[in-house]
Structure formats: structure tokens, C-alpha cells
Amino acid sequence: MRKLKYLLWASSNYFSSSKCPICSSNKTKVIDTKYLVTKLLECSNCKILFRHPVDNPNFNKIFYQEEYIEKNCLVTNLPNDEALKKMIETDFVETDRNANRIYAIIKQLYKESELNNLQMIDYGSSWGYISYQLIQKGIQVESFEISKSRAKFGNSKLSLNIKTAEDELTGEKDIFFSSHVIEHHPNPSDMIENAKNLLKDNGFFYCYCPNGSEEYLKKDKKLFHLAWGQVHPFYPSKNYFSNQFKNNPYYIGSNLNPIGIKKMLNNEQYIGDLTGSELIIISKPNIHIKDS
């Protein structure tokens, strides 16, 4: 039913403007098509890949309160008390929402002695399962989630303080973290700008998202095709992030390479393997290494 609604909406908006929803450029290139009425376009200016027709700016708020329930997916379905107890006892390992791989990278960004004084934002935290685990490891985490029901769940069941208004977030953070959020955001570049403002001068923007890079498209056209559409209006790529952070140190890759992380820490720009389904981006957006 939801899909039918989406396709009807897409058909009736087929001739709507195909301007880039981020930078308003008219110059776009078709990368892929789906169901005849939807297209994946790449903006020639800011390099974002976006779905056409584009969402109405007010759509996001309503959609993520009411409709966004990906079946069997822990991001949106709330566990019952028994399931939650088991998750906590087993460190979330059975649910694919364990924070170890996130923390493993944080440990590469800081010295052992610095790990207990870190202040971080978990942006788009859902009900806070990542925030909760990182707090157990000694990091001070401020969480933000657009869905009031998920924030309420995390606040009552995990004793968190998840905020639902972005302007309640406070600055001077070491890390601005997000996992599979930027591709849903109404404006990914605004999200990055917001991150810069909330970070210390040497703070890190640390992000996971689906990989819209051409290297992945070439490697697996079928899977590439599946990862954009109704719930993913954007498909961020190496080209988008390397343009966003063109004057800053960055690490862009679809898996972890400690050599690349070291280069980024030395204020270099590193692009690793890009053939996986996911992108990891770590940048120091307030450190300028080139003149713009």
C-alpha cells in the first residue's frame, strides 16, 4: 500500500523540477532509473546523487514520525522488555547493532589516555542503542533523534537524554557521529555544516552511509540499484564527500584501512577501496589544508 502511494506520487510528480535539492543547480546526469517514474540523478555542481521526484521539504518531519518502519529492522522497531534485556546482556551482538566497530575507529583517532574525556554527538540516534554502548565505554554522548517516540523509548528504557530538537545540541564536541542518517536528511550539506559548528577545531565528522560511488555501481549494479529510492532520497558518493571536504583532511573508503586513517590524522586526504556497499567518511572539517 505504501509503495503504491509512493508510485502514484512519483507518477504525478514526474514532470516536477529536477533541480538539485541541495544547491539548486539545473545541471544533472541520469545515473539509474526505477519503476519507470523515478530516477537517480547526479548533480554536476555539488556531486550529490538524488532521487527524482524530490521530497517536499516538510515531508521529512511527518514521514519519520509516522511511516518509517523498515520491517524487522532494529533502527525503527522498538524491542519489548525481554528482548531489550537480552540485547543489553549480550552487548547487542546478535542484533547487528553492536558498537564495537564504531569504537574501534574512535580508538584509532585518539590516544588511550584521551578516550575517557571524549564528548560526542550521536546524530540520528534512533532509540539510542549506539549512544548507550559508547556511554558504557566512558564517552560522553549527546544524542539527537527526529522521531519523538524512539527518543522517548531510549530516554525511559536506557536512561538516555535523547533530544528531538537540533537546536538543543551543544558545541565544542570531539566527534560528530552519524550512521545511516545523511542519506535520509532533507539536506546532507546542511547536516555537514551543522556538524562543523558543533565540533571543536580539531573535531571529527564521522559518518557511515550507503555507497553511491561509481566504483560500487561498476562492481555490483544490482545491489547499487536496490539502495536508493523512497526512504533513501540521497545516495552520497566519494565525489560528493571529496567535494564537500575539498579543503580538509579526510578518509573516504568502504572499509577500514588503518594506513588511511593515519594519513587523515596527518592532515592528508585519503581515498581507499570504494567497491563495498557502505561508505565510511572521517574528516576534520574545521582544519583547512588548502585555500578554497
Ligand SMILES: [Zn+2]
Ligand atoms: Zn547540487
